[in-house]
Amino acid sequence: MNKHIYNLLLADDDEDDCDFFKEALEDISLETTVKMVHDGVQLMEYLKTDSLVNLPDIVFLDVNMPRKNGHECLKEIRTIDALKNLPVIIISTSLDCGIVDIMYEKGANYYIRKPGDFSKLKNVIEKALITASENNFQRPSRANFILQP
Template sequence: MNRIKYNILLADDDEDDCDFFKDALDELQLPVNLVIVNDGQQLMNFLLETSIDNLPDLLFLDLNMPKKSGFECLTEIRQIDKLKNLPVIIFSTSLNNEIVDLTYKNGAIHYIQKPGEFPKLKRVIENALITTTKNNFKQPIRDYFILQP
């Protein structure tokens, strides 16, 4: 990985999922700054209040959040000039092909189904950082959109 330090934003309302994500990053000893928001409105407020130079390198976005869903947030992000190029990785418990296709069409760069096992979570987070860096934070072709642990 080329970057000195990644700035990662995790938008997820499940406290346990947030703790596991943070623990996985800690165990991987990856060079990251992690910020966590717990609902869609908090996410959008954070992004809109952050200067363009301080936006996260990657947003891991849960789809099912209170106040504003991940779908709504992704749609808004792609319509706001300063946010439209923000790399978004969908991080969701579901893996429905229609939902995956919709998030792909709406500009997410990857889709991860939250793994139930901690070692798999570590692998998929590491894979996400390696893959997105290698692809210069751009969306791959649809065949490589879903990341597996």
């Protein structure tokens, strides 16, 4: 695999989850940078203004956020020409089949259930980056949509 620095954007309102995500990135074998926003409004403002010339490689998007949730953000991302192909990986505490199906239908690239174990979090984040990259950031079939640690 080519040496690549992954420019990531995490949208998550839980500060502890953000800290764990950042710590996990420091422990994986891939080089990354990460920008964090803490609600859906901040995410969309960032994507529409701050990053149009330098989009992240991947957005990790929590489903349950204040002001604008992950469903609304994903739907909006997919309607904006400059963002419609932006890889979005859902990262949520829920693994409700209905929510998973909706996020797939709305165009998310992958779905991760937030593991409670730090080593599993590291593994699934690294797996997500590698899998997405190997698949040229294209969406998988529904059967391969959920990534496990």
